[in-house]
Amino acid sequence: MRAVLAAPPPTLLVIAKSPVAGRVKTRLTPPCTPEQAASLAEAALRDTLRTLDAVPAGRRLLVLDGEPGPWLPGGWQVLPQVSGGLDVRLAAAFAAAPAHTPAILVGMDTPQLSARDLAAPLSPAARAGADAWFGPASDGGFWALGLARPTPELARELLVGVPMSTAGTGAALLERMARAGLRVRRLPELTDVDTAADAAEVAELAPDSAFATRWRAVGITGGAVRSGTGAVG
Template identity: 70%
Template sequence: MPQVAGGLDVRLAAAFAEAAPAAPALLVGMDTPQLAARTVAEPLAPARRTGVDAWLGPAADGGFWALGLARPTPALARRLLLGLPMSTDRTGAVLAARLADAGLAVERLPQLRDVDEVADAAEAAALAPHGRFAACWRTVGSRVGAAR
């Protein structure tokens, strides 16, 4: 579905508003190339979802790389996300507090590094050395290093 206009908080809330309310929805940041399917497969498996209202994947920089809702609704998404300060070292903590304030039982996913800066890209590539991102980084990273 096309993204709506607005900040990241508005776009994330709108994405959850489009999700089927009876089924879980998980939004994952595109800047975590080391993410493997197994990282989310077990925590989101039907047998593990009982009693869980939300999933939060914290990022090493204080943000988050994933947010999942067991029963997403437009109202809940707006409550959790609108006005959330994005791209700060407190974004994940503020979101975690909002999830708790909403009375949601949250399962934490593993902390991952998202790629915001050159050093992040190098680390993400090292964490998943056989992936497409790492292959690309080996080419781009050598150019970045040569330019310094």
């Protein structure tokens, strides 16, 4: 019991792009305009940060490509993303997390995420015996990766060279985790917002979110046929 009570709170990492028209959610255009797509990205980012504010944490770090804006709440430390592919940027994000503290990384593409999706599995009692956490995305990617004892070396071993944005991304990451001998706990499967069809689905799942409010304001009915895959970031 004493060990459980002394367990350090986790580090929460969000990897994101600043919601600038033409740089984010480009697969929503069409049917959205670049400005509409950016406004949806901003709403998704607001939802994600607000949700993680409700998850107990020792540190909250936003690993950002771009500049922070009025959408950034207090209590978040902003760090710049490194250059390179998504696999390299994801691995580098863990470098800011203390090695003795669990850390979990999520992207900005799942505004339907609830605080309980992370708070429960990351609670001191629930995380006993876990080396890692994996949040599968419905397109074959992943929306979250957590490490109980993160190090830059382990993050690079797991992520660098994994093909991103494919239907096999999640499976490839799980294979790396198995080879590393990690005991992996699975998180709920979520849908990444990549296409208009994804956006319509997620807005329906989380009707009270800022993302859903913005999607209704955009006024697009239905959505394009779902295609392609995504991953965290």
